[in-house]
Amino acid sequence: MELFLKIGEGSIQLGLLYALLALGVYITFRILDFPDLTVDGSFTTGSAIAAVMIVHGFSPWLACLGAFAGGLVAGACTGLLHTKGKINGLLSGILMMIALYSINLRILGSPNVSIFGSDMVFDHISPITLMLIIVIAFKLLLDAFLRTDMGLALRATGDNKQMIRSLGANTDTTTIIGVSLSNGLVALSGAFVAQTSTFADATSGIGMIVIGLASVIIGEAIFGAKTVFRATLAVILGSIVYRIVVTAALRIEWFEASDLKLITAVIVIIALVFPAVRSKVKQKGLAKKRSAELLSNIQTAPYSKPTGGEQ
């Protein structure tokens, strides 16, 4: 029992730390329908900016703000490459991710920077409490933003580009805003993670896109995504559930800590394949049942007119 509580607490903390990342991935992957791989780079950018600013004596909150701004810029670059440079979305993200790898090393000055012993946002408050407040605040802000005129245009950009363009929105601008905001959140997530782990590492962003995707897909599959309010909540809870699943899986003796990314990939694959298979099976069953019904109707009343016909 105690063990479960411990797993639970650790998972919730990690889940909340990465929930902002998941919300960021939700914006690009689900709302804009833009598979943005910048995330692997911008997550590190966030932790690098935060770590370096903290080492140089800036307030940790200011460091978080700096990380957020860094993510915004990185995302805007990807958005510009895709919209103005007409580069394929997937490729724009990959190019930016590779570019950021070098930029992150420049920011850090070495492969990793320790901030152990410096002032951090979690100094006087437990990470769970603080992250809960921050994540809920960002969730509500994001919900509100997506209901504004600009937010509606952003959602329509992912839903029906032709239509929102014919209504006068510049879809290049909305795409850039969306990708930018997404990476801002991802970088902010990186800043908080760096402060709980007390260091920033140039390779910490690898696989972040898959973790974000896992949270989005698991969340939507379990908690539903009927409205924006529901969807953002589902994404946050998905981030926590993902951590619980991973922690539980790693407790199986055969697995090693280095298998984490493989487990993540498998979870995402299951979460992607399962709903498709389920709906197909359901559809097939329904079609069979309806056909049988119609068939038995014909057999019991061979000469009756179809219902709804003239009297």
Add this chain to the structure above:
Amino acid sequence: MLHIENVSKLFNPGTVDEKIALIGIQLHLKPGDFVTVIGSNGAGKSTLMNIISGVIKPDTGLVNIEGQSVGHLAEYQRSRWIGRVFQDPMAGTAPHMSIEENLAMAYRRGKNRGFSFGVTTARRNLFKQELSRLGIGLENRLRAKVGMLSGGERQALSLLMATFTRPQILLLDEHTAALDPARADLITSLTKEIVRDMNLTTLMVTHNMEQAIRLGNRLIMMDKGKIILDIDEERKKDLTIERLMSEFEQISGTKMADDRVVLG
């Protein structure tokens, strides 16, 4: 209102696939004109629509709306003057957003989109009132996802979204062609009603000859990138499908070749 001067457009210029989409088009619409456009396959009807709305830019010529040259403006910038309904009922609405959210986006046509809420109580009342004009009960389903509506309902909503902000020009691009006859009739009569009530300057492409003759105050026929026939209100009154077809054959020297044409 709308002036098109000497507009030409080539596709694949200089290659073996070179195609003249439009050549030397002159078209002037007065305020309140309702012009129906017919023509054979590849006559340039859709290209004309796309040139007016700014989806494609002409090779030569000018497009003026209300005396202002709009040739340099992109599609999203011209939308403040132009409302458009597409042939595909799926094209004019966002399926994963609610009816009221779709209307809220149309409400901001051509205006800046800022940080105020898209759907407010005041706007919701306005949307309800506008939706009730359609007479198909959508006013009671404001929060329903548009993807749940039928093709006819979606097209009716598209028509409302294109018109309720009173654009200077309404472009209808075969907007009843993808619907079943009953739904097409509904959309046609709604179109007639809305255009009349709001006195919108309208350009409507159609494959339905009967519809082209019955609706509007002017009819133009296109062939091979040119306007070959321009029939004004007086002559349109006693126009028949037979006369229209024979005029076409006389001018172009061929039979009307349109695999989708509906004689009515």
